[in-house]
Amino acid sequence: MGKVSCDITISLDGYSAGHHQTEERPFGDDGGDGSGAALHAWMFDAPEENRAEIARLNTAGAFVMGRNMFGPVRGAWDRPWNGWWGDDPPFHAPVFVLTHHPRAPRPMAGGTTFHFVTEGVTAALARARAAADEGDVTILGGATTVNQYLTAGLVDELRLHIAAFTLGSGTRLFDGVPPLNLRQLTSRPTSLVTHLTYRVLP
Amino acid sequence: MGKVSCDITISLDGYSAGHHQTEERPFGDDGGDGSGAALHAWMFDAPEENRAEIARLNTAGAFVMGRNMFGPVRGAWDRPWNGWWGDDPPFHAPVFVLTHHPRAPRPMAGGTTFHFVTEGVTAALARARAAADEGDVTILGGATTVNQYLTAGLVDELRLHIAAFTLGSGTRLFDGVPPLNLRQLTSRPTSLVTHLTYRVLP
Numbered sequence: 002m003g004k005v006s007c008d009i010t011i012s013l014d015g016y017s018a019g020h021h022q023t024e025e026r027p028f029g030d031d032g033g034d035g036s037g038a039a040l041h042a043w044m045f046d047a048p049e050e051n052r053a054e055i056a057r058l059n060t061a062g063a064f065v066m067g068r069n070m071f072g073p074v075r076g077a078w079d080r081p082w083n084g085w086w087g088d089d090p091p092f093h094a095p096v097f098v099l100t101h102h103p104r105a106p107r108p109m110a111g112g113t114t115f116h117f118v119t120e121g122v123t124a125a126l127a128r129a130r131a132a133a134d135e136g137d138v139t140i141l142g143g144a145t146t147v148n149q150y151l152t153a154g155l156v157d158e159l160r161l162h163i164a165a166f167t168l169g170s171g172t173r174l175f176d177g178v179p180p181l182n183l184r185q186l187t188s189r190p191t192s193l194v195t196h197l198t199y200r201v202l203p
Numbered sequence: 204m205g206k207v208s209c210d211i212t213i214s215l216d217g218y219s220a221g222h223h224q225t226e227e228r229p230f231g232d233d234g235g236d237g238s239g240a241a242l243h244a245w246m247f248d249a250p251e252e253n254r255a256e257i258a259r260l261n262t263a264g265a266f267v268m269g270r271n272m273f274g275p276v277r278g279a280w281d282r283p284w285n286g287w288w289g290d291d292p293p294f295h296a297p298v299f300v301l302t303h304h305p306r307a308p309r310p311m312a313g314g315t316t317f318h319f320v321t322e323g324v325t326a327a328l329a330r331a332r333a334a335a336d337e338g339d340v341t342i343l344g345g346a347t348t349v350n351q352y353l354t355a356g357l358v359d360e361l362r363l364h365i366a367a368f369t370l371g372s373g374t375r376l377f378d379g380v381p382p383l384n385l386r387q388l389t390s391r392p393t394s395l396v397t398h399l400t401y402r403v404l405p
Contacts, residue, residue, distance in 0.1 A: 167382050182368050
């Protein structure tokens, strides 16, 4: 069976997004225009330098993400919304979206299918594991979702990308998560972020 | 004029100490025996591997620390207390301790003298700068003290040592500090911590 990783970009003070998300500002009060551009500059402005970490994202057999990472729609799915990523999302694999509101699976171009899971984090992971077959499952975020998986003890590996600024408020990694023992696996600085990976110890 | 650095060890979720400090447990609820042993294992259990970062601490011409880092005594200095470090503390330079309660300077062995500053963070830094002459000043902590200096815009460089566990509560770096723009200078993993240094940008 593959491993379960969380892969998330955070500010140096631990925030993966600011408050007040809207459709125009998926990362809310992120210190910039709400696009998350500063947090994710390592992916978009320096892809060559960070190729290994970007490639690793693409090795997952299935993904899990929270409702807020998927979109700004709250409550029932009463308007069309297929994610922030256009017709051909960069996942190229099944993506299990946590939600309280049932919705039929939505196939996209390029091999991505969004599945909507209303039975909670454990059920979503079980479905992702089944879809990934022997492959890895990557929990993509946001921080609230990662925190739920960490609290549930369902994470094997934590992959953090730490951006060189602080945000001061927002959605914070580790909030409410009981103390974790980790083993540091790798740490790699690039010009815009440091990539840190940890094994989560029992 | 030398630069002003903050040099502090934190858990991956940003805590430099747990709550409930006592004389027997200087780091309070730190997940262990309160000695800060897990946080500072890099210094004491792996000094060879971390020699550069330990040596850099010794290059400061003067130090500043908060009252809680100096000791568990609260209120007036109504009992003998000369720090946690014995008769020959590892600083070998003037150390300016922030306090609300006046006290005469206390020379120790090895060149360390503890000076007690009641006029606040800016005054303490001015005295440390004067004592350091052309040398650097290092703010040693705790997080509350570092946060005051960051908020006041008085820090040139941030040197973090990130331990491989989370603590979940305690005294947290960056709490209440307005958003900071940083430039990542170095990132060096060793077996127990990752050392990260940042320039604080205006």
